[in-house]
Amino acid sequence: MSNKESLNFVEIEVEKDLEAGTYAGRVHTRFPPEPNGYLHIGHAKSICLNFGLAKKYGGKTNLRFDDTNPVTEDTEYVDSIKADIKWLGFEWEGQELYASDYFEQLYEFAVKLIQDGKAYVDDSSAEEIAKMKGTPTQAGLNSPFRERTIEENLRLFEGMKNGEYPDGARVLRAKYDMASPNMLLRDPNLYRIKRAHHHRTGDKWCIYPLYDFAHGQSDAIEKITHSVCTLEFKNHRPLYDWLIESLGIYPTRQIEFARLNLEYTMMSKRKLLQLVNDKHVSGWDDPRMPTISGMRRRGYSAAAIRNFCDRIGIAKRDNVIEYASLEFSVREDLNKVATRVMGVLDPVKLVITNYPKDQVEFVEIENNPEDPESGVRSIPFSGELYIEREDFMEDPPKKFFRLGPERSVRLKSGYIITCTGFDKDPDTDAITEIRCTYYPDSKSGADTSGIKAKGTLHWVSVKEAVPVEIRLYDRLFSDPNPAGHPDQDFREFLNPDSLRYIPTAYVEPALKEAKLGQHFQFIRKGYYCLDQDSSSEKLVFNQTVGLKDSWAKKG
RNA sequence: UGACCCAUGGUGUAAUCGGUAACACAACUGUUUUUGGUGCAGUCAUUCAAGGUUCGAGUCCUUGUGGGUCAACCA
Secondary structure, three states, X not given: OOOOOOOOHHHHHHHHHHHHOOOOOOOEEEEOOOOOOOOEXXXXXXXXXXXXXXXXXXXXXXXXXXXXXXXXXXXXXXXXXXXXXXXXXXXOOOXXXXXXXXXXXXXXXXXXXXXXXXXXXXXXXXXXXXXXXXXXXXXXXXXXXXXXXXXXXXXXXXXXXXXXXXXXXOEEXXXXXXXXXXXXXXXXXXXXXXXXXXXXXXXXXXXXXXXXXXXXXXXXXXXXXXXXEEHHHHHHHHHHHHHHHHHOOOOOEEEEEOOOOEOOOOOOHHHHHHHHHOOOOOOOOOOOOOEHHHHHHHOOOHHHHHHHXXXXXXXXXXXXXXXXXXXXXXXXXXXXXXXXXXEEOOEEXXXXXXXXXXXXXEEEEEOOOOOHHHXXXXXXXXXXXXXXXXXXXXXXXXXXXXXXXXXXXXXXXXXXXXXXXXXXXXXXXXXXXXXXXXXXXXXXXXXXXOOOOOEEXXXXXXOXXXXXXXXXXXXXXXXXXXXXXXXXXXXXXXXXXXXXXXXXXEEOHHHHHOOOOOOEEEOOOEEEEEOOOOOOOXXXXXXEEEOOOHHHHHO
């Protein structure tokens, strides 16, 4: 194979346009969210594509809110969307734009369409219109209002704008073809009467354009060259192109790609909103949500998400991405940037019987072995430590490299120890304390003992240990496709164990200085980050993702 | 029973004028390692089916099969 980088099909189409000089060598894309929910990982794919295209071909990307349905839209969503895009590392061209900025222009476009005999006002009810639509195999029926004069249509449409008719009384429709085999072309609705307070235009308008008469027109107004959207809009394209031609506006090209589907979750904003409203999650930014804000809170980095979007590619076939692919991207990035720290999630006390009583020494630990620039840090070591309960077995199998009676391990950055005994709670059989001796000449970095220890354990000095709360997350749904069962509500597949609390775990003192947005690796356990629920009295850490664990897999 | 789109390993994406299936993830080996992490090396597909065109087909044609989208005054 050549060393030429392979292009996705959208890039191929863009390059064709570039070569043909279709848009005078320009590439201007747009990301057009509706402000009716928070952005999710599927949007991230679209953001990376649209902004990536512009970046690659020296173009620009507009951020345009597709705010034509006032009843579901809100400024809270506008703010979160802007924040999420910035956090992902993208910059849109100039100020953010709004389809609602074009309401006046859109109205004029509609008038022109009517004047050209290409649109009419229909007095039928929504039900009647639906009935006259026909079915996929059966042509629709012309509306009795279809042949109104241009003058009457003009007068009626103006009346709609002026609030002379109640909501739903009339609608503006394209005069296209009620017999079209493409259902979307059977005289689609263009404008509806809806008295609702708009988050930006307030009560100025009582008619609002529908998607088909707002999106493409906004693209044209902004002289967008390539309007990249998901596959479900493919069937709209003939209408998109027809309106451009009819209106004589900028000929933006619509290109459709397959949306992202991720195992064990779903991307429907409507369904995600239900989870929020029903309090199945703590909010749009719950760390279990597939939202950008949820993933950020969970500890996923922007680079990880970008790399993920890069890795999954762009194509036209339906796809379901494995969760492992996302988690790989997260681990890959965090491995490079996360500071290694000591944290014991399920503590059991380890007493080093030959260590000087009450002595505390500071041992050095690398901040990140993957990053030579990251330096070292000192952590307190003493004769009383917490280690992980699962790192000790009373009667371990041969392949268990951790602690057991008579067995030796290295305490990471400290000394090699040999287990000499342990205590058990007679009632519960639980280990209450482990005893060991250490080898003073085995100190990390200055080991002259000659002793070989197969395993290395993480630990925290009891006296200096900081108690923290840990939140462990699992997939939100137990079914790979929770929204894919026509006879069952997606909430039936909610995983009851998706959130687990560890009320008291112990971490090294340096973590008292942890800041929101920092990434840590709790050595041998996983990646963690401080949660916004933390207070000065209680620190809360989220597990971003566990480390790969080939031992747990075998066991 | 309509229109449109799609079909390459367990998953995702490549193969750009038809030239002999590549990359990543997952899985499994082995190796390195003061994280059972990381790194490194290796194993794992004749491209939905059947015909056709061609010296040669994942790529072109035909017919099937399977999947998706469309009948919101949502986007």
